[in-house]
Amino acid sequence: MRLRRLSSSTALGSLSATVALLAGMEGAAAQSAPAPGAGSFENSFLIPGTQTSIRVGGYVKGDFVYDFSAVQNINGGACPDCAPFDGNNTVNPSPGHSIHGRSQMTASESRFNIITSTPTAYGELKTNIEGDFTNPDGLTNSAGFRVNTNSYGFRLFYAYGTLGPVLVGQYRSVFRDADTEPETLDFGGPIVAGPLRQPQLRYTFDFGNGLTLAVAAENPQTWVVPNDVSAGGTTFGTRQYDKIPDFTAALRYSGDWGEISGRAVFRDLYWNDGGPTPSSANASAFGWGLGVSGQFTGWWGKDLAAFQINGGQGAGRYLFAGQITSPDSGISAVNGTDLIPIGAISAMVQYQHWWTDMLRTTVEGSYAKQYVNSNIFPTCTANSPCGTFIDYAWTFHVNLIWSPVPNVDTGIEWIRMLARNHQNVNANTNRFQTAMKFYF
Numbered sequence: 001m002r003l004r005r006l007s008s009s010t011a012l013g014s015l016s017a018t019v020a021l022l023a024g025m026e027g028a029a030a031q032s033a034p035a036p037g038a039g040s041f042e043n044s045f046l047i048p049g050t051q052t053s054i055r056v057g058g059y060v061k062g063d064f065v066y067d068f069s070a071v072q073n074i075n076g077g078a079c080p081d082c083a084p085f086d087g088n089n090t091v092n093p094s095p096g097h098s099i100h101g102r103s104q105m106t107a108s109e110s111r112f113n114i115i116t117s118t119p120t121a122y123g124e125l126k127t128n129i130e131g132d133f134t135n136p137d138g139l140t141n142s143a144g145f146r147v148n149t150n151s152y153g154f155r156l157f158y159a160y161g162t163l164g165p166v167l168v169g170q171y172r173s174v175f176r177d178a179d180t181e182p183e184t185l186d187f188g189g190p191i192v193a194g195p196l197r198q199p200q201l202r203y204t205f206d207f208g209n210g211l212t213l214a215v216a217a218e219n220p221q222t223w224v225v226p227n228d229v230s231a232g233g234t235t236f237g238t239r240q241y242d243k244i245p246d247f248t249a250a251l252r253y254s255g256d257w258g259e260i261s262g263r264a265v266f267r268d269l270y271w272n273d274g275g276p277t278p279s280s281a282n283a284s285a286f287g288w289g290l291g292v293s294g295q296f297t298g299w300w301g302k303d304l305a306a307f308q309i310n311g312g313q314g315a316g317r318y319l320f321a322g323q324i325t326s327p328d329s330g331i332s333a334v335n336g337t338d339l340i341p342i343g344a345i346s347a348m349v350q351y352q353h354w355w356t357d358m359l360r361t362t363v364e365g366s367y368a369k370q371y372v373n374s375n376i377f378p379t380c381t382a383n384s385p386c387g388t389f390i391d392y393a394w395t396f397h398v399n400l401i402w403s404p405v406p407n408v409d410t411g412i413e414w415i416r417m418l419a420r421n422h423q424n425v426n427a428n429t430n431r432f433q434t435a436m437k438f439y440f
Contacts, residue, residue, distance in 0.1 A: 039053030039054065039055065039117070040053040040117050040119075041053060041055070041115075041117055042055075043055050043057070044115070044117070050118075051118055051119055052116055052117070052118040053116065053117045053118075054114065054115070054116045055114070055115045055116075056112065056113070056114055057112070057113055057115070057439070057440060058110070058111045058112035058113050058130075058439075058440060059110065059111060059437050059438060059439045059440065060107065060110045060437070060438045060440070061107065061109045061110050061435060061436070061437045061438075062105070062106075062107050062435060062436050063105065063106050063107070063109065063185070063187075063433060063434075063435045064103070064104070064105050064433065064434050064435070065103070065104050065105075065431055065432065065433045066101075066102070066103050066104075066431065066432045066433075067100070067101070067102045067104075067429065067430070067431050068100065068101065068430040068431070068432070069083070069100055069428050069429060069430040070083040070084050070100070070427065070428060070429065071083070071084075071100070071101075071102040072084075072429060073104075074104040074105075074106050075106060075108050075134055075152060076134055076187055076188060077186045077187030077188025077189065078186055078188045078415050078417055078429050078431055079188045079322075079323050079324065079417070080191070080323065080324050080368075080390075080393035080394065080395060080417040080418060080419035080427065080429070081324050081325055081390050081393060081419040081421075081427055082188075082429075083417070083419070083427040083428060083429045084427060085419075085421065085425045085426065085427045106152075107133075108132070108133045108134045108152040109132055109133075109134060109187050110132065110133060111130060111131060111132035111133070111157065112130070112131065113128060113129065113130035113131075113158070114127075114128070114129050114130075115127070115128050116128075120163070122163055122164050123163060123164040124162075124163075125161065125162075125163050126161065126162045126163075127160070127161040127162075128158055128159075128160060128161075129156075129158065129159045130157045130158040130159070131154055131155055131156050131157050132154075132155055132157055133152045133153065133154055133155065134152060134155055134187070135152055135153035135154060135155035156170065157170075157197060158170055158171055158197065165203055165204045165205065165206070166201075166202070166203055167200070167201075167202040167203075167204070167216075168200075168201055168202075169199065169200075170197050170198060170199045170200075171197060171198075171200060171202075172194060172195075172196075172197060173194040173195045173197075173198060173200070173216075173218055173248060173265075173318065174194075174200070174202060174214050174215070174216045174218070174248035174249065174250045174263065175193055175194045175195075175248045175250065175263050175264075175265045175289065175291065175318050176192070176193055176194020176195070176321065177192075177193065177194070177250070177261055177263070177291075177293040177308065179259060179295055179306075180192075180293045180294065180295045180306035180307065180308055180348075180350075181306075181348075181350075182306070182348075182350035182352065182362045182364040182397065183352065183360075183362045183399075183401065184362065184364070184397045184399060184413060185399055185401070185411055185412075185413040185433050185434070185435045186397060186413060186415050186431075186433055188323060189323075189395075189397070190323070190348050190350075190364050190365075190366035190395045190397060191320055191321070191323045191324065191346050191348060191366035191367065191368045191393065191395055192308055192320075192321050192323075192346070192348055192366065193263075193289075193291050193293070193308055193310040193318060193319055193320075193321060193346065194318060194321050195218075195317055195318065195321065195322070196321055196322050198218055198219045198221075199218070199219045200216045200217065200218040200219065200248075201216060201217050202214055202215070202216035203215055203216070210253055210254040210255055210259075211251075211252070211253050212251075212252050212254075213249065213250070213251050213252075214249065214250045214252075215247075215248070215249045216247070216248045216249075217245035217246070217247055218245055218246045218247075218248055219245065219246070220242035220243075220244065220245050220246045220267065220268070221242065221317060222242055222267075222269045222270055222271055222328065222329065223316065223317055223326070223327045223328050223329070224271050224327060224328075224329050224330060224331060224339070225327035225329070225330045225342070225376070225389060241270065241271075241272045242268070242270055243268055243270050243284075244268050246265055246266070246267045246318075247265070247266045247267075248263065248264065248265045248266075249263065249264050250262070250263040250264075251263070256298065257296060257297065257298055258294065258295045258296040258297045258298070258304070259294065259295050260292070260293070260294040260295075261292070261293055261294070262290075262291070262292045263290070263291045263292075263293075264288070264289065264290050264291075265287075265288065265289045265312070265315055265318050266286075266287070266288050267286070267287035267288065267314060267315065267328075268284060268286065268287075269284060269285045269286070269287045269314050269328065269329045269339055269341065270282075270283070270284045270339075271283055271284075271329070271331070271339055283331070283337055283338055283339035284339060285314060285329060285338075285339040285340065285341050286314070286341070287312070287313060287314025287315050287328055287329065287341050288312050288313060288314065288315060289310065289311065289312030289313075289314075289315030289318045289319060290310070290311060290312060291308065291309065291310035291311075291319075292308075292309055292310075293306070293307060293308040293309070294306065294307055300353075301354055302354040302357075302360075303351070303352060303353050303354060304351075304352050305349075305350070305351045305352075306348075306349070306350050307347075307348065307349045307350075308346070308347060308348040309345075309346075309347050310345065310346045310347070311343075311344065311345040311346070312343070312344065313341040313342070313343050314328045314329050314341025314342065315328055315341075315344070316328035316342060316344050316370070319344050319345070319346045319368070320344070320346055320368055323368070323393075323395070324368055324390050324393050324419065325389070325390055326344065326368075326370070326390075327342060327389075328341065328342055328344075329341050329342055330342060330373065330376035330377075331376065332375050332376060333375065333376060333377065333378050334375055334378075338375075340373050340375055340376050342370060342371065342373060342376070343370070343371040343373075344368065344369065344370045344371065345368070345369050346366070346367065346368045346369075347366065347367050348364065348365070348366035348367075349364065349365055349366075350362060350363065350364035350365075351363050351364075358402060358403050358404060359400070359401070359402050359403075360400075360401050361398070361399060361400050361401070362397065362398070362399055362401075363397070363398045364395070364396070364397045364398075365394070365395070365396050366394070366395045367392070367393070367394055368390070368392060368393045369391070369392045370389065370390055370391065370392070372389065372391075372422050377389075377422075389421060389422050390419055390420070390421055390422075391420045391421055391422050391424075392419070392420055393417070393418065393419040393420075394416075394417065394418045394419075395415075395416070395417045396415070396416040396417070397413060397414070397415055398413065398414050399411050399412060399413035399414070400412055400413075407438065407439040407440070408436070408437065408438055408439070409435075409436070409437040409439075410434075410435065410436040410437070411434065411435060412432070412433070412434045413432070413433045413434070413435075414430075414431075414432060414433075415429065415430070415431040415432075415433060416428075416429070416430055416431075417429040417431075
């Protein structure tokens with residue numbers, strides 16, 4: 001029921017195997033010849049007077065969560081460093097940590113999508129536009145409370161088209177392997193690789209026999225953490241002007257046993273304070289990230305196991321998928337002009353067991369680590385950015401999901417998340433979640 005995996009698997013899984021190859025989606029299968037008046041893929045219909053097949057789909061999801069330890073928002077799911085840090089510690093105190101026991105309900109993850117397919121001389125022209133309502137900038141009153149207690153704004157999730165081997169638009173990063181991500185009720189989920197979604201230009205090569213290579217130019221976003229100004233360093237202000245896109249590639253091999261893939265990202269990190277003179281602060285550095293992942297099936301009925309291992313320098317946003325604060329570079333405190341990439345690693349393992357055809361359990365654990373560079377942070381004080389910079393984080397999910405009918409999922413889940421910053425101050429979340437999801 002995890003939004004990042006099941007939504008695309010269900011909403012898009014009915015497209016042809018070609019889309020699965022080109023756009024990296026799972027669960028798609030070639031369809032038999034459509035009945036008269038039906039569209040070219042499952043549950044679609046032919047628009048009268050055209051050759052375009054269309055389908056409107058999505059799901060409604062209702063969530064209830066109860067936080068046993070330090071509370072955090074329900075919108076967007078749990079994340080390791082979203083919980084307040086230890087309020088009992090005199091370093092970087094956070095009063096929210098003392099609040100224990102809170103119930104929340106939401107339906108903001110609900111979404112819809114529109115999928116089309118049109119034959120052309122260059123192959124199938126396919127489009128997908130999809131959105132949900134988890135935008136936190138939704139309607140509020142003057143006091144900042146959500147109107148009707150839980151109103152959220154619409155957010156664009158996917159918007160892309162494919163023609164032959166080309167994909168253009170907003171979709172998952174090539175650096176992300178959604179096939180290996182676990183099924184969780186928690187919208188945030190574990191620590192996995194790849195930005196959630198971003199605009200890109202992608203090309204996929206099919207070598208046959210299950211081997212594919214996808215390459216892309218993706219939207220860049222240099223994220224610089226200020227250095228320890230108390231130690232004599234300087235910051236670059238708040239402006240950032242990326243010069244060129246990030247470049248990603250993923251090689252994947254699939255077989256009856258599952259699949260394995262390797263991926264890479266190469267980045268030109270660039271920062272400029274926007275000043276008008278030649279002496280204005282600006283700097284650049286090379287960033288990179290590598291990852292390997294795999295999924296293994298067929299051992300025991302429908303059960304599966306999967307893993308991810310990722311690491312790099314200056315690739316923070318590609319290693320954590322938004323689950324923790326993940327700057328990819330910092331300004332040197334030695335001379336105040338050099339841009340220094342920050343090293344980081346992440347890993348995830350999961351196992352899914354099917355008790356029956358309608359009942360399943362997923363267990364996952366994930367880990368992230370970021371490294372403090374002494375040239376960025378010669379000292380680490382509570383008042384410097386290093387004081388809240390995440391050292392490491394863990395996530396754990398275990399659930400039981402029941403599908404009484406094909407278009408309904410309901411389940412319960414226990415979530416445990418831990419984080420520590422470089423002041424050795426802890427944050428943690430213990431959360432119980434239950435949800436019901438209705439597909440249409």
